[in-house]
Amino acid sequence: MSEAAAQPEFVPPVAPLDGPTASGRWTRETCAALDAADPHASRRAAFDLEEGLVYLDGNSLGPLSAGARARLHEAVEREWRRDLIRSWNTAGWFELPERVGARLARLLGARPGEVLVDDSTSANLFKLALAAIQARGGRGRIVSEAGNFPTDLYVLQGLARLCPGVEFVAVPREAIPAAIRAGAALVVLTHVHYKSGEMYDLPGITRLAHEAGAAVLWDLSHSVGAVPVDLRAAGADLAVGCGYKYLNGGPGAPAFLYVREDLQASLSSPLCGWMGHAEPFAFDDAYAPAPGLRRFRCGTPPVLALSALDGALEAFEGVDLAALRAKAIGLATLFRELVARECAHHGPVLASPADPARCGNHVGYAHPRGYEIVQALIDRGVIGDFRAPDLMRFGFAPLYVRYVDVWDAVARLREVLETRAYERPEYARRAAVT
Ligand SMILES: Cc1ncc(COP(=O)(O)O)c(C=O)c1O
Structure with missing residues (x-):
């Protein structure tokens, strides 16, 4: 059996609402309902994410978690500061x-x-x-x-x-x-x-x-x-x-x-x-x-x-990886559907396989102004990244990304594209890390 076939099948996670097409059924309320029903929703609390920020770059740098902070604090304060070199043995360094x-x-x-x-x-x-x-x-x-x-x-x-x-x-x-x-x-x-x-x-x-x-x-x-x-x-x-x-x-x-x-x-x-x-x-x-x-x-x-x-x-710990992956596919599917519905006529072209089950947890879109668009999105609290020459990347880390985040990200992407906000000259200045 191929690995793609072995992935959990994506089951549309909400009962269909009224609407002309499958993608036309999504609303922010249906996204919020999905989050309310998400068995992984409580995992987000372990991450120190600013309210209002949509973080879609966990495929580049994952966020700080309570576990990492606590363990690092212990390593600095107890193991290094207090116990000094003894920690090679006593703390199992x-x-x-x-x-x-x-x-x-x-x-x-x-x-x-x-x-x-x-x-x-x-x-x-x-x-x-x-x-x-x-x-x-x-x-x-x-x-x-x-x-x-x-x-x-x-x-x-x-x-x-x-x-x-x-x-x-x-x-x-x-x-x-x-x-x-x-x-x-x-x-x-x-x-x-x-x-x-x-x-x-x-x-x-x-x-x-x-x-x-x-x-x-x-x-x-x-x-x-x-x-x-x-x-x-x-x-x-x-x-x-x-x-x-x-x-x-x-x-x-x-x-x-x-x-x-x-x-x-x-x-x-x-x-x-x-x-x-x-x-x-x-x-x-x-x-x-x-x-x-x-x-x-x-x-x-x-x-x-x-x-x-x-x-x-x-x-x-205790996370069912297959269930987590199913959520990631749900998030990516929603993002793809919403981008197709709201933004496709503004030029982003899907640069990932059409079937999310054949992909990892990020999706790429090509756009000649991809770098500037990503900068404009970051200014609006949606963090993705850019890979030369023209690829915008958005990652869906299911431990902390919510369905409403996906909704908000696409809403802000549509605004950036519609208003051509990305044309502001400061967005064209390339930083060392993109
Ligand atoms: C597929 C892949 N391999 C390796 C690396 C880089 O690894 P490192 O900088 O830790 O050597 C990256 C970084 O993004 C990557 O995407």
């Missing part, structure tokens, strides 16, 4: 990358000893890709997708420069299966595309790669905490992903890496730092890898950032 990894494992369909949280997604991608290639004699083709997130492509280009026996190819999405069948040592793909939101069939591609003798490294940055992922069931080999997006770990939160249990002993980290040594405090001159996943640690872990992410993960 040393084991934090594994402990937070174990907490995250459920969201990935992984076992506790298969997930480590440390370093950035870029660094983890490098470590795992090179480890996989070295396990295959340092040779072979790496296949990825043209238009994949740039860091993935840059890391793999750099890796190929380091390893004369490695050829790196990035092919269009449609050509991925043929490129795998043509022979690959490693396939590196982003499960949910950072622009279009389009989602790969993770179990299907993993199976195809294994049949062709290749390992697969999944970038789950836009998947974890957004769509149900079952790495174990898929037989996935390796994965990485961000802690600051849907996991709400805070700006620059450490990333995770996943290595299937039976592969761990056969892979070595190419960044042999002391924290990945079997006995860091033996201070041996010679490197000997730690057993298990700890070998993929490199330097001293970012304790405060790990603590914030640890606390942020509380928001997922």
Whole structure:
């Protein structure tokens, strides 16, 4: 069964109201009624969101949660200020990358000893890709997708420069299966595309790669905490992903890496730092890898950032991920219907697959003035983001986004488009981060 088919079906969540078309039935009142009936509605209270703000950028940076704030406060005030260096032992700072990894494992369909949280997604991608290639004699083709997130492509280009026996190819999405069948040592793909939101069939591609003798490294940055992922069931080999997006770990939160249990002993980290040594405090001159996943640690872990992410993960405790995903599809479907009804004649063009179940939890619209429109929306309390050359992105993180937020966002988008408010010159000034 394909992964898209395995997603919960979207059931229109309200009884139809009078109206000429399905999309014509929505009103702000029906949205409020949906929120009142939403079993996840109480989860929003865990997030510190300003009243009146519509936050549709959790796919880039999740908001601060009570759990993250409390855990960070404890790490600063008790563990660092009072207990000082003793906290490496008394507060378990040393084991934090594994402990937070174990907490995250459920969201990935992984076992506790298969997930480590440390370093950035870029660094983890490098470590795992090179480890996989070295396990295959340092040779072979790496296949990825043209238009994949740039860091993935840059890391793999750099890796190929380091390893004369490695050829790196990035092919269009449609050509991925043929490129795998043509022979690959490693396939590196982003499960949910950072622009279009389009989602790969993770179990299907993993199976195809294994049949062709290749390992697969999944970038789950836009998947974890957004769509149900079952790495174990898929037989996935390796994965990485961000802690600051849907996991709400805070700006620059450490990333995770996943290595299937039976592969761990056969892979070595190419960044042999002391924290990945079997006995860091033996201070041996010679490197000997730690057993298990700890070998993929490199330097001293970012304790405060790990603590914030640890606390942020509380928001997922007891959450049924399939039900959460069903809500996200409901939010995205409403947004798409309302944009089609209210805004389509002003030029935004859907740049995501038509079926929300084939996407992660964000949707993209192309518009030649996309950057300016996003700035005008931010001025009106609706935060999305922009990806060059022309893409407006809106993310629907179901732990805190409400149906009325979707309604209000589209109302403000329509106003910006109708009044051409985006033409104000200050909106054209490009900031460093878009
Ligand atoms: C798919 C994907 N991979 C990797 C990254 C970047 O990871 P990092 O900056 O943590 O290395 C991003 C950031 O948006 C991303 O979208």
